[in-house]
Amino acid sequence: MALLNNLIEKLQWLPGIGRKTAQRLAFFLQKMEKARVQELADAIVRARTMLHECSICHNLSEHDPCEICRNGKRDTDRICVVEQPSDVMVIERTSEYRGTYHVLHGVISPIDNVGPDDLRIRALIERIKEHPVEEVIIATNPTTEGDVTALYIAKLLKPLGMSVTRIARGLPMGSDLDLADTTTLSRALEGRREL
Amino acid sequence: MALLNNLIEKLQWLPGIGRKTAQRLAFFLQKMEKARVQELADAIVRARTMLHECSICHNLSEHDPCEICRNGKRDTDRICVVEQPSDVMVIERTSEYRGTYHVLHGVISPIDNVGPDDLRIRALIERIKEHPVEEVIIATNPTTEGDVTALYIAKLLKPLGMSVTRIARGLPMGSDLDLADTTTLSRALEGRREL
Secondary structure, three states: HHHHHHHHHOOOOOOOHHHHHHHHHHHHHHHHHHHHHHHHHHHHHHHHHHEEEEOOOOEEEEEOOOOHHOOOOOOOEEEEEEOOOHHHHHHHHHHHOEEEEEEEOOOEEEHHEEEEEOHHHHHHHHHHOOOOOOOEOOOOOOHHHHHHHHHHHHHHHHOOEEEEEEOOOOOOOOOOOOHHHHHHHHHHOOOOOOO | HHHHHHHHHHHOOOOOOOOHHHHHHHHHHHHHHHHHHHHHHHHHHHHHHHOOEEEOOOOOOOOOOOOOHHHOOOEEEEEEEEOOOHHHHHHHHOOOEEEEEEOOOOOEEEEOOOOHHHHHHHHHHHHHHHHHOOEEEEEOOOOOOHHHHHHHHHHHHHHHHOEEEEOOOOOOOOOHHHHHHHHHHHHHHHHEEEE
């Protein structure tokens, strides 16, 4: 079973996949049509080898500039700053936002040895100096690291004279006051708006 | 993001992987070294294309006969009948069993339209007629389907004059009487042994 053990071992490289899940996946793959297994393997390799960072927004794309940066209908006066390419996908799914993006590829995190120079922050500043914008919306995650990164970027951008905003935090839709943690609740109170 | 969406879609072919997990895996793959991604994809394809059923025991192997059937040190007087190739792996890990195996590739399950002829039962009977054995240990799962399949096979084998046994069922190690369901508990009582 060397081939099978090899596959089970390699599947465990993936996050959240332990020995049991890897085994289940490996045996499932044995029952799948060969052509489909080949398709899956090709999709993995192609996505990894053909995706590159867009030279403007640093999102992952098979084109440079990426689809969003090339799209003439997007509002180039607005840049939404996010941590990861996956965040672009999440925001795009809302169909609310028509501006452009800037992907940092991480957050400032001294514990993980990630400083500002490890992110695409300098590229953001240069991008804005070259093409000034009206607003930069910082949509890093509502975590300590996300907040620190947001403040750091805001400090650098403010002197350039534009509006720098942070996405709102508060109670998620469909949740219950009872279940909210105190920090979320106090942020929700802070961020209250007139009805 | 066509390539990425394509990958995310195909990852969802796998069991237990929904959209969110597929997304997480897809982005994780982007951060992995290209060489390792290629290795993973190769392992998937090779396992699927190079593994075949052993003509003796019907386990999956890159060789025919498989490693276990070819191994001169195994006790060929004993055959352990299991549902899936993964069960062979599980039993081998105990290092308790030195006999050979027979993989059914399923269980009798009228709901799923699986009858005896869809399994490797006929192959088992022929194998035993050709090379008689002392004992057949039926290690199908302790489920209704597993029990039905075990009884069906036992009925066919008994006239051939060998011992047909079923793996014991009882309380799992480290568990608690309080937590056992009544069926498990009554089977544990039934199967009691002198100390």
